Amino acid sequence: MTESTIEPPRRRRLARIDDVASLSGVSTATVDRVLNQRPGVRATTVQRVLKAASELGYVADGALPAQALKPWRLAFVLPAGTNRFLNMLSRLIGSSQDQFASFNMRARVEQIESLKPDLLAQELRRVGREVDGIVFMAIEHPAVREAVDLLAERDVPTVTLISDIANTRRVAYVGLDNRSAGRTAGYLIARFIGGRSAKVAMIAGSRSYRAHEEREMGFMHLFEEQFPEIKVVGLREGHDDAANNYRQTKLLLAQHSGLAGIYNIGGGADGIGRALKEAGRQRDVVFVGHGLSPDTREMLIDGTMDAVITQNPQSSLMDCMTIFANLRAGRPAQDATTRSRTELILRENLP
Numbered sequence: 001m002t003e004s005t006i007e008p009p010r011r012r013r014l015a016r017i018d019d020v021a022s023l024s025g026v027s028t029a030t031v032d033r034v035l036n037q038r039p040g041v042r043a044t045t046v047q048r049v050l051k052a053a054s055e056l057g058y059v060a061d062g063a064l065p066a067q068a069l070k071p072w073r074l075a076f077v078l079p080a081g082t083n084r085f086l087n088m089l090s091r092l093i094g095s096s097q098d099q100f101a102s103f104n105m106r107a108r109v110e111q112i113e114s115l116k117p118d119l120l121a122q123e124l125r126r127v128g129r130e131v132d133g134i135v136f137m138a139i140e141h142p143a144v145r146e147a148v149d150l151l152a153e154r155d156v157p158t159v160t161l162i163s164d165i166a167n168t169r170r171v172a173y174v175g176l177d178n179r180s181a182g183r184t185a186g187y188l189i190a191r192f193i194g195g196r197s198a199k200v201a202m203i204a205g206s207r208s209y210r211a212h213e214e215r216e217m218g219f220m221h222l223f224e225e226q227f228p229e230i231k232v233v234g235l236r237e238g239h240d241d242a243a244n245n246y247r248q249t250k251l252l253l254a255q256h257s258g259l260a261g262i263y264n265i266g267g268g269a270d271g272i273g274r275a276l277k278e279a280g281r282q283r284d285v286v287f288v289g290h291g292l293s294p295d296t297r298e299m300l301i302d303g304t305m306d307a308v309i310t311q312n313p314q315s316s317l318m319d320c321m322t323i324f325a326n327l328r329a330g331r332p333a334q335d336a337t338t339r340s341r342t343e344l345i346l347r348e349n350l351p
Contacts, residue, residue, distance in 0.1 A: 182218025
């Protein structure tokens with residue numbers, strides 16, 4: 001073969017704006033808005049376009065710092081009320097702004113009246129017009145599922161915290177394996193009772209929370225499988241309110257004079273503790289609940305509560321930050337996150 005017959009190397013075709021649009025799944029007009037740093041494009045879409053442009057060599061890495069470095073706005077939508085753990089979590093979010101800033105994020109808390117799915121769905125849609133991502137405690141309801149999917153269509157990712165929701169386009173769940181948590185509570189109560197015939201009861205916030213429903217199922221199944229001599233005499237809903245839980249506990253004690261154990265599935269533990277103390281039953285009724293907070297800590301110390309099942313709120317916040325950082329970088333949502341660990345707190349191992 002002579003030199004004259006050697007074909008010159010083919011030059012790689014330069015990427016065009018329609019290539020960036022095709023790879024990122026948006027229109028060329030949206031790509032143009034992003035590359036020229038004009039407003040009106042969702043943060044998740046901006047990151048997707050920038051990632052595609054970088055991969056195709058259309059722009060160099062770091063060539064568009066203004067939008068790339070714009071802080072993400074996050075909202076935590078949580079129930080208002082007397083749930084001490086959730087109120088503590090709200091305060092923690094407010095005091096963790098430096099940590100959010102290290103992820104180039106800003107966070108705010110929106111509190112709404114709990115257990116009203118239509119109100120939650122309305123709030124998700126409203127807040128979704130103002131922020132780049134939402135973390136919320138879910139209620140199982142069609143209106144809430146519809147709101148989550150609508151936000152996904154608008155490129156506003158949602159993360160469920162503490163209680164999940166099924167069959168939606170939420171990007172991740174941060175919380176315990178609640179069925180396992182319910183089984184753990186049942187096992188503890190059964191072992192504390194000591195293998196004798198007895199009656200135990202449950203007080204939930206609401207079955208509208210998937211977390212509470214799953215804890216109830218785990219609790220019930222544990223006794224059916226391993227401790228059939230212990231009878232679960234029913235479930236009452238206290239709506240995570242201390243005053244409601246106080247009244248429900250007084251009724252349980254009046255109806256079941258030999259009641260041996262109470263599992264508080266949700267919040268408002270101090271109401272249960274007050275009723276037990278007034279009845280002089282704080283030493284002989286095994287009391288297990290959720291969420292290490294000032295009130296549950298105090299009751300562990302004085303012996304009213306026997307155990308608290310909890311998750312580390314700081315670790316949960318860190319996982320939320322990591323999830324949104326992953327989405328911003330185009331990585332899978334739960335890269336480098338850790339599965340929420342069930343922590344069992346007794347008086348003797350209080351942190």
